[in-house]
Amino acid sequence: MGEFLLGLHCIGCNREYGPWAVDYVCPRCGPVAGALDLVYDYRLLSQRMGPGTFAETRRPSLWRYEALLPVSADYAVRLRAGWTPLYTSPDLARELGVGALWLKDDTLHPTASCKDRGTAVTVAAARKLGRPALACASTGNAASSLAGFAAAAGIPCYIFVPRTAPTAKLAQLVAYGAVVFKVDGTYDQAYALALEACDRFGWYNRSDGQNPIVVEGNKTAAFEAWEELKGDLPDFALVSAGDGSVVAGIAKGFLELKRVGFTDRVPVVYGVQAEGAAAIAQAFARFQAGEPVLPASERAETIADSICVGTPRDALRAVRTVAETGGGFITVSDGEIVAAVRELARRAGVFAEPSGAAPLAGLRRLAADGTIPTGGRVLLFITGSGLKDPRGGLEGVAEPPVIPPTLSAVEEALG
Numbered sequence: 001m002g003e004f005l006l007g008l009h010c011i012g013c014n015r016e017y018g019p020w021a022v023d024y025v026c027p028r029c030g031p032v033a034g035a036l037d038l039v040y041d042y043r044l045l046s047q048r049m050g051p052g053t054f055a056e057t058r059r060p061s062l063w064r065y066e067a068l069l070p071v072s073a074d075y076a077v078r079l080r081a082g083w084t085p086l087y088t089s090p091d092l093a094r095e096l097g098v099g100a101l102w103l104k105d106d107t108l109h110p111t112a113s114c115k116d117r118g119t120a121v122t123v124a125a126a127r128k129l130g131r132p133a134l135a136c137a138s139t140g141n142a143a144s145s146l147a148g149f150a151a152a153a154g155i156p157c158y159i160f161v162p163r164t165a166p167t168a169k170l171a172q173l174v175a176y177g178a179v180v181f182k183v184d185g186t187y188d189q190a191y192a193l194a195l196e197a198c199d200r201f202g203w204y205n206r207s208d209g210q211n212p213i214v215v216e217g218n219k220t221a222a223f224e225a226w227e228e229l230k231g232d233l234p235d236f237a238l239v240s241a242g243d244g245s246v247v248a249g250i251a252k253g254f255l256e257l258k259r260v261g262f263t264d265r266v267p268v269v270y271g272v273q274a275e276g277a278a279a280i281a282q283a284f285a286r287f288q289a290g291e292p293v294l295p296a297s298e299r300a301e302t303i304a305d306s307i308c309v310g311t312p313r314d315a316l317r318a319v320r321t322v323a324e325t326g327g328g329f330i331t332v333s334d335g336e337i338v339a340a341v342r343e344l345a346r347r348a349g350v351f352a353e354p355s356g357a358a359p360l361a362g363l364r365r366l367a368a369d370g371t372i373p374t375g376g377r378v379l380l381f382i383t384g385s386g387l388k389d390p391r392g393g394l395e396g397v398a399e400p401p402v403i404p405p406t407l408s409a410v411e412e413a414l415g
Contacts, residue, residue, distance in 0.1 A: 001072055002069070002070045002072060004041045004044060004068070005040055006039045006041050007019050008022055008037065009039050010034055010036055011035045011320060012035070013034070013285045015283045018193075019070070019170045020342050021034050023204075023205075023211070023312075024205065024212070027258065029212065030073065030258065030279040031209075031217075031313065033210065033294060035316055036210070037210055037212065037215075037252075038213075038215075040256070042260050044238075045067065046259075048262060051262055052317055053067070053226055054223065060083045060156040061076075062120060062217065063076055063084065064082075064225050066113060067397040068219075069216055069217075069220075070125065070213060070267060071122070071125050071213075075124035075125070076120065077120070077127075078086050079110045079120070079152045081109060081116040081117055082116075082117055083121070083223070084106050084107075084109065084221075084224035085104060085105050085356070086104050086105070086228040086229070087102065088101065088102055089101075089103055089347065091213070091347055092264040092343070092347050092348060092360075096182040096353075096363060096367050098367060099374075099377045100373065101363075101377075101380070102379045104379070104380065104381045105350055105382050106356075106384070107350065107385035107386075109140075110174060111144045111149075113176065113219065113306075114141075114218070115138075115145035116148075117220055118145075118150075118208070118217035118245065119146050119214075121209055121214070121216050121217035122134075122146075122206045122214055123149045123155070123206075127153060131202075131203075131204035132155070133156040133157070133158065133201070133204065134150050134204035134206055135157065135194055135205055135208045137158060137187070137190045137193070137194035137195075138187075138208075139165060139307075139309070140166055140348070140388065140389070141167045142206065142279050143165075146159065146206050147159060147172065147177070151177070151178075151266075156179070157179065158179045158181070158201075159173055159179065159181065160181045160183055161180065161181070161188045162183055162185060162190050164305065165305070166389040166391075168388050169389070170182070179381070181193070181267075183333045184302070188300075191207060191311075191313070194207055195210070198410060208243040208313060209243045209244065209313020214245050214249070215252060215314075218250060218252075219249040219252045219256065219328040221250050222249075223255025223357070224246070225237075226257055226262065231262065233263055233266065233267050234377040235252075235372075235377045235378065236327075237250065237267040238363055238380050239255070239269070239270075239271060239326075239359055239376065239380075239383065240281050240356065241271035241281075241318060242277070242355065243309050243315075244280050244312050244314075244317060244318030246383060247271040247313040247315075248317040248318040248321045251318075254267055254269065254325060256284075261376075266324070267325065268325055268326045268327045270327045270329065270330055270362060271317060271322055271329045272330055272332060272358045272359050272361065272362035273329060273330070273332075274303075274304050274308070274358065275309050275331045275334070276300060276302040277300035277301065277302045277304075277331050278308060278329075279300070280318055281330070281331050282320065283315045283319055284319050287319050287323065293315065293316055293319050293320075294316060298310045303337060303338065303354050303391060304337055304354035304358055306355035306356075306388075312394075320321040330366060330370070332362055333361075336364065336365075338354065338360050338362040338365075338395045339361070340352075340361040341356075344359060350382055351387065354391070357382040357383045366389055401413060
């Protein structure tokens with residue numbers, strides 16, 4: 001496919017490039033300010049497609065949306081990405097005072113996070129372009145995602161992670177056979193080193209905020225929600241934000257559904273950030289005030305390692321795309337995030353890592369201050385499994401007691 005792809009548009013300077021003419025960012029604007037957006041012929045797509053087009057493919061993966069992706073499914077690897085379940089949570093909805101609550105469970109991807117969406121399309125692009133190796137910088141999830149899909153593709157993979165990356169995510173990287181560089185520094189330092197290495201060795205870079213193809217995979221979560229809800233989209237959608245690529249992609253997906261005429265409205269999208277890593281939320285506040293958007297480098301510290309980013313590379317895209325939906329950004333404390341991890345697990349049966357539970361914490365704040373009104377219908381994107389970083393589930397919880405192997409001991413413990 002890719003026949004509907006018109007080209008690339010620089011978000012910073014509005015310069016246009018032909019399809020596949022540039023790999024990463026606008027050569028004129030450079031990183032951060034020069035994020036490129038893939039643009040499709042939406043008029044022609046609306047003429048060629050109907051609301052049932054996706055279902056007619058009968059593909060239980062994100063490749064059912066091939067018409068709105070830049071590369072053909074012929075280049076996809078065998079691992080499934082996309083088409084994850086959507087759950088209702090009526091008990092939580094009643095407690096929060098919202099009309100309906102849905103959980104989009106992306107923990108059930110092959111490597112247990114939403115990053116498999118962007119990776120699947122990026123690896124397919126690398127195969128189309130004939131690139132001999134892939135690389136990325138990551139706090140963990142994008143890294144393990146790329147390692148898994150590169151292994152399935154039989155392509156060498158080079159990974160840069162900060163030394164604070166959780167052990168469970170490092171285990172995935174090693175198991176998949178990636179070459180791992182555990183950088184003695186922050187995520188931002190690992191990111192900078194990955195850029196240098198990709199430039200030096202010619203590796204195809206999958207890093208969030210660097211490769212615009214990643215966003216194209218991310219947007220498919222919105223397409224799926226639209227299908228699963230039979231076109232009746234919610235009023236609000238919440239997703240955690242670190243570098244900004246995931247929330248930007250999901251917002252873009254909803255907007256593209258409107259551009260091809262499949263819906264006449266889109267959910268109001270909110271990105272959720274930790275208070276200790278809130279660079280995009282601060283950039284959005286400057287955007288609303290008419291000030292420069294691009295965030296300065298800041299120290300980031302939060303239990304939610306997947307969104308612990310001090311210099312978000314896709315901030316400009318995230319701010320502008322989310323604003324187009326009428327949404328914004330909300331920050332939550334680590335305490336609220338940890339509480340949300342437990343609540344999701346105990347009330348909905350979904351065990352999320354801290355970043356994956358952050359949207360529930362954000363919903364609590366937005367419902368409490370009236371931003372999300374009573375009766376509003378809400379969709380939360382749960383982006384990563386709690387098994388990737390179990391600290392959120394263990395924080396402040398007592399160890400289970402050890403008892404003798406007798407029924408009387410069970411009775412005593414129950415008493």
